[in-house]
Amino acid sequence: MxxxxxxxxxxxxxxxxxxxxxxxxxxxxxxxxxxxxxxxxxxxxxxxxxxxxxxxxxxxxxxxxxxxxxxxxxxxxxxxxxRDSEDEVFGELRVTTTTGFGTLWLAPRLTALYEKYPELKIDLMLEERVLDLPMREADVAIRMKEPSQADLIRKRLMSVRMRLYASPEYLARAGTPQTLTDLNKHRLICQNVSATQVGAGATLVQELLSHEISSLLTVNNYYGVLQGVLHNLGIGVLPDYVIQEFPNLQQVLPEVDSGEIPVFLAYPEELRQSKRIAAFRDFVQEEITAYRKRVKNQAVK
CATH class of the missing domain: 1.10.10.10 (Winged helix-like DNA-binding domain superfamily/Winged helix DNA-binding domain)
Structure with missing residues (x-):
């Protein structure tokens, strides 16, 4: 033809x-x-x-x-x-991840990547839908579960947990719950259980809602939940990495969490030799190593 x-x-x-x-x-x-x-x-x-x-x-x-x-x-x-040069990293890189992780964890860290590779052009696609990497809907993905698509190179990056957080101002006004039953005296901010999210997060929300929550605000992504918490609206269900960017938030009911949620980086086998993919992969790994060190140091303190 x-x-x-x-x-x-x-x-x-x-x-x-x-x-x-x-x-x-x-x-x-x-x-x-x-x-x-x-x-x-x-x-x-x-x-x-x-x-x-x-x-x-x-x-x-x-x-x-x-x-x-x-x-x-x-x-x-x-x-x-x-076009990937042996010595240079340039051109467009299409990155897909969830709205929450992309907005709250990845985007604030991209300055370091641009400083090292100023000619890189990143198209950051934030959505809950799993894009088809082999069909080149994106070049690289960061997802909250292991990708099931074939012909992908995948690497487990870290684990996160969904926990309960509130602002000091809200807790000073409304009090700090000591048990799950106490949550019925507070406003819970979370994703709707029918919204697209990781299964462990939805399971935790369902458990919390079983305690007859009297006031509720649901948002379709974690960035919206965070905004509600920061504006003193109530207690929010958020991924634990937000505490790195917002250290003033206080964890509520520390024994309550979703369990580990794995975070994977994946890209098509055909892009194995891509310099841009390698640069992004190494950047994410370096940022995660630094993140783990900060978490460990905070735990020691």
């Missing part, structure tokens, strides 16, 4: 217009139209429904578009590997 025709088809399918595709390819509309007709004839099928408002893919067109999209992602991966 003619790759040039496939490239033009992909541009048309992506733009939904012969004119817009032609502009991006620096081709005339008639030249683009001829290539699409020739491709349809070679496949003996219709790839687009033609409407006054633009072009819509047929079922056969959707199948071909899925294939060309996958091909282009593979080409992007190959291009990234080729």
């Amino acid at each position: 003619d790759w040039d025709k496939l490239r033009i088809f992909h541009a048309v399918a992506d733009a939904g217009s012969l004119t817009h595709a032609g502009d991006s390819l620096h081709l005339s509309q008639s030249a683009v139209s001829r290539q699409i007709r020739a491709l349809e004839e070679s496949l003996n099928t219709t790839l687009f429904h033609r409407h006054a408002r633009g072009l819509i893919l047929t079922e056969q067109g959707e199948l071909l578009f899925d294939a060309t999209r996958a091909m282009l992602k593979r080409l992007d991966a190959a291009t990234a590997r080729i």
